[in-house]
Amino acid sequence: MILPPSTLGILGGGQLGRMFAVAARTMGYRVMVLDPGPDSPAGALADIHLCADYHDRAALERMGRACAAVTTEFENVPAESLEFLTQFCPVRPGAAAVAIAQDRRREKAFLQSKGFATAPFIAVEKHADLAVAFQCVGAPALLKTARMGYDGKGQAKVNSLAGLEAAFEQLGAATCILEAWLPLQTEISVVVARGVDGQTAAFPAVENRHANGILDISIAPAQVAEELAGKALETAVAIAAALDYCGVLAVEFFVLDDGRLLVNEIAPRPHNSGHYTLNACLTSQFEQQVRALAGLPLGAPDLLRPAAMVNLLGELWREGQEPPWGAVLSQPRAKLHLYGKGEARPGRKMGHFNVLADSADAALKAALDLRGALTA
Structure with a gap:
């Protein structure tokens, strides 16, 4: 240790x-x-x-x-x-695990090779691949750069071969994957910590809502069937083991309209959807990161109270003015976290706040009310 x-x-x-x-x-x-x-x-x-x-x-x-x-x-x-x-x-984590997560082709191939279900996809490396890829995946589909995409960047929805060709050019003709666009019921994620000894501690599954490709709100626990949430936790733990992972790992899932659970992507680090753990769990995802790195026993990931997390983006800083933080700070069950960034730009994550309540529905309502007060 x-x-x-x-x-x-x-x-x-x-x-x-x-x-x-x-x-x-x-x-x-x-x-x-x-x-x-x-x-x-x-x-x-x-x-x-x-x-x-x-x-x-x-x-x-x-x-x-x-x-x-x-x-x-x-x-x-x-x-x-x-x-x-x-x-x-x-x-920790090791270079091999990080390298898999850096490239969507490697990531999805790895997941499928280990028996984890993902959306159908095909790699696109050059213009000559586009027609075959479109024929295999169909429409609608999502074209994603293999590397460096995050928060909705580096991806485009396509509905035709012409649209795919245009999107490929827009993305700089970089190596991509073309992924089937699937009918979603919701999106959830699980953050799991794994220690040097293989000990694991998984936080509850959370429900995620996005706006313009960026995480907007996370709700803990996810309002999904208990069996589905349990399967998500088991899958996240199994992925961490398959990677021989040490550290904090986030696994994002699609929940399809037919109830199937598919792995969307993995992140070899703490995750935006885990920020609620700072106030709502016995051990935060960041303390778990420290513990795993230092070879300490992992902390208990118990959810102490349902919570909702709201991202604060640069749009809130109107004409360079600070948002009215008193609206959040005056609420006894709300916790404000600002990141110390100097320049507020549209789409830039500047902070977040967590709201704790007696139920997930109550936490979500209180969080939405607070966001409304910040944007009024």
Whole structure:
């Protein structure tokens, strides 16, 4: 076990790294962040901020020699940088697991090879692949870049071969997957932690609602059948085991109109849909990340009270003015989390708030009322 006051490292300086840093420092650890941004949210709260590129071998070596273990804030850190760090200290999750999650082709092929159901898909690497891909998948379909897509970016819905050709050009003719568009009842996700010894702790399944491809609201627990929620938890735990994973992993699911559960994608890190755990669970997803990284026993993931999480995007900052935070701060069961980002842009995640209540329905209603007060 790695105990305080050891130094823990994290690659990436956004809001997930920031909340990791808060959890780690609360537990008595020192934190080193490597991120190229001089004003990174995580760097502002770290003991040491290495302002360097993720490929910078000198900076990586400095981190590896100074830290007892290193993790990552997001999946697009170069896998070779993670591999390089293993010369100096443990890296959790490992480069192999992160590399699978970095590429949608590899991710879906891996999931299917292990027996996990996904939406039908086919890889598209060049213009010559488009006609065959469209014939195989049909319409409507979703064209997604194989790498670097998130929050609705790097994807387009298509209804014809001409539309597919245009979308492929719009996405820069980058390697993509074409995925069948399926009739959805809802979308849910499960965040699971897995320790160095294979111990797992899964948080309850949550229901997710999106707007413009970006997560808008998460409701915990998900308002789905108990059997379905249980199957989602079992699947998330099984995926973590199949990856030989160590850390916090999020698994997103489609629930189809016919009741089938399909894996949408995985994220090798804490997840936006798990932010409710900061206030509603005995152990947050970020404390679990610290525990898994340090080789500690995992904390209990018990849901203490139903909750709803609402994302706060840059649109709320009208003409550069701060939103009326008093509307949230005056509510005794609401908790505001701001990420310390300097520039509010449309679609940029600037913070979130959680609302706890006696039922999921009550939490959702209170959260929607609060959001209405912020946008009035």
